[in-house]
Amino acid sequence: MVRKIFFTSATVVLLAVGLTAVWWPSALWLLVLVGPVILLGLHDVIQRKHALLRIYPGIGHGRNLMEEVRPEMQQYFVESDIDGTPFSREFRSIIYQRSKGDLDTRAFGTQRDVNHIGYEWMQHSLAPLPVADSEPRVSVGGATCTRPYAASHLNISAMSFGSLSRTAILALNEGARIGGFAHNTGEGGLSRYHLEPGGDLTWQICTGYFGCRDDDGHFDPDRFEERSHTITLR
Numbered sequence: 698m699v700r701k702i703f704f705t706s707a708t709v710v711l712l713a714v715g716l717t718a719v720w721w722p723s724a725l726w727l728l729v730l731v732g733p734v735i736l737l738g739l740h741d742v743i744q745r746k747h748a749l750l751r752i753y754p755g756i757g758h759g760r761n762l763m764e765e766v767r768p769e770m771q772q773y774f775v776e777s778d779i780d781g782t783p784f785s786r787e788f789r790s791i792i793y794q795r796s797k798g799d800l801d802t803r804a805f806g807t808q809r810d811v812n813h814i815g816y817e818w819m820q821h822s823l824a825p826l827p828v829a830d831s832e833p834r835v836s837v838g839g840a841t842c843t844r845p846y847a848a849s850h851l852n853i854s855a856m857s858f859g860s861l862s863r864t865a866i867l868a869l870n871e872g873a874r875i876g877g878f879a880h881n882t883g884e885g886g887l888s889r890y891h892l893e894p895g896g897d898l899t900w901q902i903c904t905g906y907f908g909c910r911d912d913d914g915h916f917d918p919d920r921f922e923e924r925s926h927t928i929t930l931r
């Protein structure tokens with residue numbers, strides 16, 4: 698239907714311009730305006746890559762344009778101050794303000810709906826409980842496990858060596874050693890910096906099998922076993 702409308706209008710416009718030009722030759726300048734649109738529509742109908750453009754010649758590009766400006770529209774008109782991931786507009790504004798050295802203080806109060814079901818916060822207790830002598834731990838490994846592990850509730854989440862640095866990995870693992878929790882290697886594999894400080898480690902193995910793959914990139918159980926022995930848990 699849209700194709701028919703397009704071709705009919707193109708023909709009518711071309712005829713109108715052609716006829717007008719017989720008496721008033723300057724009318725041909727109108728082709729500068731309508732010509733590219735007609736050529737674009739013809740190209741859309743002939744091309745075989747995008748079904749949408751074949752069905753909606755010319756106007757189909759409007760969708761692509763909308764897709765392009767969608768994030769900006771979303772950000773400027775739809776998104777609220779506390780929406781947006783990974784950082785809300787509220788946090789982003791503070792980051793911009795601080796990076797420019799502008800005033801970044803905010804009045805007391807929050808824009809969040811603190812009465813909303815599911816809203817979470819932490820607050821100090823007026824009657825704090827005494828700190829337990831032993832920290833609560835989760836036992837990992839069933840009855841048949843020869844090396845059960847008492848895991849801390851809070852640990853260091855996975856961040857690969859490649860995404861951080863030697864110094865960061867050394868510091869994180871040293872922190873794990875001092876704090877008595879585990880440090881997740883991230884999927885980039887087990888580096889010597891993970892092992893150096895002696896903190897507990899969780900070796901994350903993902904689809905790349907880094908550190909335990911054979912030359913063809915498949916999981917290598919022997920390398921896995923050999924490398925696992927380099928990790929000593931307390």
Ligand SMILES: Cc1cc2nc3c(=O)[nH]c(=O)nc-3n(C[C@H](O)[C@H](O)[C@H](O)COP(=O)(O)O)c2cc1C
Nearest residue numbers: 853854855856857858860861881882883884885901
């Ligand atoms: C630099 C960096 C590297 C990361 N690398 C990994 C990774 O290798 N494997 C993984 O599962 N998650 C990875 N993550 C995700 C984190 O483990 C964590 O899930 C994420 O940062 C959200 O937790 P957070 O809110 O405590 O930061 C990485 C995150 C960062 C910032």
